Amino acid sequence: MNRKYMAEPYKIKVVEPIAMSTQEERTAAIKRAGYNTFLLKSKEVYIDLLTDSGTSAMSDNQWAGMQIGDEAYAGSINFYHLEEAVRELYGFKYVVPTHQGRGAENILSKIAIKPGDYVPGNMYFTTTRAHQEMAGATFRDIIIDEAHDPQSEHPFKGNIDLNKLQALIDEVGAERIPYICLAVTVNLAGGQPVSMQNMREVKQLASKYGIKVMFDATRCIENAFFIKEREEGYQDKSIREIVKEMFSYADGATMSGKKDCLVNIGGFLALNDEELYQKATQLVVVYEGMPSYGGLAGRDMEAMARGMYESVDYYYIKHRVEQVRYLGERLIEAGVPIVKPIGGHAVFLDARAFLPHIPQDQFPAQMLAAKLYEISGVRSMERGIVSAGRNKEGQHHFPKLELVRLTIPRRVYTYAHMDVVADAVIELYKQRDSIPGLKMVYEPPVLRFFTARFEPLK
Incomplete structure (x- = not known):
């Protein structure tokens, strides 16, 4: 069959032989x-x-950036480049680097959850749920029913069911829900996206009860692409514009840079709340490293900052x-x-x-x-x-x-x-x-x- 497909928007500069076996x-x-x-x-x-995760090929620009790694123990220039990228592209005020996404999950769970809490989310992810449970919380799946049907063609199977969220609030009380964990996209549902409308409605409902919304932003660029492709009113928006609006409906985010930031190691916790940020900077020293490197070399932070800009192309x-x-x-x-x-x-x-x-x-x-x-x-x-x-x-x-x-x-x-x-x-x-x-x-x-x-x- 004659198949047509988009040619790669890059050229190959370095090759790595791969093994053949019987x-x-x-x-x-x-x-x-x-x-x-x-x-x-x-x-x-x-x-x-x-x-x-961590298996992407970095660009020549990212590799060049690694050559200017500032490996100062505190105040690395590469941290400020990363902070600038997060603020410009995602809109968050505060950035805490971590060695990868699960480092951010660990810190968020420890600073936000108390034993007996409930954390609702649009389907679990393995390490995310593990950190929440180890902090004493119970995970509750509030994704729409279509997400559990592999043959459903719903365009946004990652959406949160607002009725399920409301039912949980009514059942346990808003004071026992420290935050809603909203993944964009939803890995275990098949890489399914969340609509902008759903993000907006989740934020409105959460704000009514004083509940924070925290994104698992690991594949946010893929989510933005699906919004541009499938959601009315976004066809003429750039990926950068869509991403910025997405995060306007979040109070914070955990990020595994090993996916949509196009690096082999790295992540961060992004926040708008100064009190939570101060708690995070205290814990990152215990589990990761100084607040201005968080378990990463300066060169890795530089590669991640540059990868973030490349990802919105x-x-x-x-x-x-x-x-x-x-x-x-x-x-x-x-x-x-x-x-x-x-x-x-x-x-x-x-x-x-x-x-x-x-x-x-x-x-x-x-x-x-x-x-x-x-x-x-x-x-x-x-x-x-x-x-x-x-x-x-x-x-x-x-x-x-x-x-x-x-x-x-x-x-x-x-x-x-x-x-x-x-x-x-x-x-x-x-x-x-x-x-x-x-x-x-x-x-x-x-x-x-x-x-x-x-x-x-x-």
């Missing part, structure tokens, strides 16, 4: 890894779609989203079940529909990711019952979505690589009836998906 070698490798793709060595992987983000969409559309044409609409950072295989003969407690998504690696060398990751973990009673959480995430790093792979991935998934779909389930043979107490080990059922 299926026999991969069968041995995935067995050694306990059928957990996180435990594979990178040298054993051909096309690495495990995550888009329309042609960059258009190519990024369309490359993901290309892979998803190839799979849809072949009848492979995926989450719709196709998200901004990944294509999510619907493991329930792909492997309907495997019960959820036999980890179909985990096995699907393992088998995809075995037949092709493509590394993906499970986003289902293993990632969901266990409740306070020790029972599995059983999420409605049982997914495998094919996550596309930014500015790294070509459309030819996407064709290799698509061909491998389609071939595996033809073999789906012969794929068995798994049993878990090792499980850590927290965030088990990183290091759990499995064996195939006979």
